[in-house]
Amino acid sequence: MFRGVRPYVEQAEIHEPVICYQGAVVADPRSGEFLLHVPIPLERALEAMDAVIAAGFHLNCYVDDRLYVAEVTAEARAYADFQEIEIHAVGDLRAWLDSDPTKLVAVGDPAALDELEADLKPRFAGRLFVAKSLPNFLEFAHPDVSKGSGLQFVADRLGFVPDETVACGDGENDRELLDWAGFAVAVANAHRDILDRADLVVPSVEDEGVATLFEAYLDSRT
Numbered sequence: 191m192f193r194g195v196r197p198y199v200e201q202a203e204i205h206e207p208v209i210c211y212q213g214a215v216v217a218d219p220r221s222g223e224f225l226l227h228v229p230i231p232l233e234r235a236l237e238a239m240d241a242v243i244a245a246g247f248h249l250n251c252y253v254d255d256r257l258y259v260a261e262v263t264a265e266a267r268a269y270a271d272f273q274e275i276e277i278h279a280v281g282d283l284r285a286w287l288d289s290d291p292t293k294l295v296a297v298g299d300p301a302a303l304d305e306l307e308a309d310l311k312p313r314f315a316g317r318l319f320v321a322k323s324l325p326n327f328l329e330f331a332h333p334d335v336s337k338g339s340g341l342q343f344v345a346d347r348l349g350f351v352p353d354e355t356v357a358c359g360d361g362e363n364d365r366e367l368l369d370w371a372g373f374a375v376a377v378a379n380a381h382r383d384i385l386d387r388a389d390l391v392v393p394s395v396e397d398e399g400v401a402t403l404f405e406a407y408l409d410s411r412t
Contacts (some may be wrong), residue, residue: 191257192217194273207347211252211293212319212331212363213340226343228332229290234317238282238330241313246307247328250295251283259283266299269327281356300325310314321363321394329363330354340365356407358392358400359384375403 199208199219207216215248216226226310235251248265250251251258257275259266260283270277280286296306307328311320311377319331336357345351357371360380365385368374368387376388377399385391391400 207344209340213337214331214335229292232290247296247298252292296328303328323363336366338370
């Protein structure tokens with residue numbers, strides 16, 4: 191979410207566009223304006239919601255950069271606390287939704303979500319982007335959306351190309367990002383598929399691998 195990203199952007203004093211929601215949104219960090227927004231068509235979103243709810247998983251829904259849930263559960267709290275954002279409980283989430291959501295997220299046990307992912311990816315092939323961001327978050331977005339498509343939009347706007355780009359990733363939803371960039375970096379604790387894509391593996395998140403990469407690059411420039 192942009193509201194989840196914004197505190198870090200402000201702390202880092204970043205003024206360039208930031209990619210949010212797996213690439214469904216590119217935002218101006220100063221004004222908060224969405225320079226790009228590719229939401230899920232409502233009919234398709236409702237179909238995905240039916241599948242997730244029928245399978246017994248908690249569901250997050252994102253509209254206008256706000257998090258909506260049917261009720262505040264432990265799963266909702268875990269996501270909101272992780273992102274430090276407010277929860278809006280609306281009762282029957284499916285009945286409440288009347289506009290295209292930016293994203294949907296199923297929250298639950300990692301192994302159970304693996305089974306849900308295996309079931310829903312073929313079902314929504316070509317109609318939704320489906321991928322895990324973290325082991326307990328299965329995310330749904332517009333089929334044209336990925337971190338790679340978001341980066342393409344920013345590259346076109348700022349005037350750089352893949353060969354000039356280094357991308358770092360760890361989760362399944364970083365596949366397209368690493369495939370787009372000219373040089374792909376994975377942290378040591380990344381998903382196996384991300385490690386296989388990487389040109390370079392740096393230390394884990396806990397060992398500040400990305401910071402190590404930045405420092406090595408800056409040192410090489412001095």
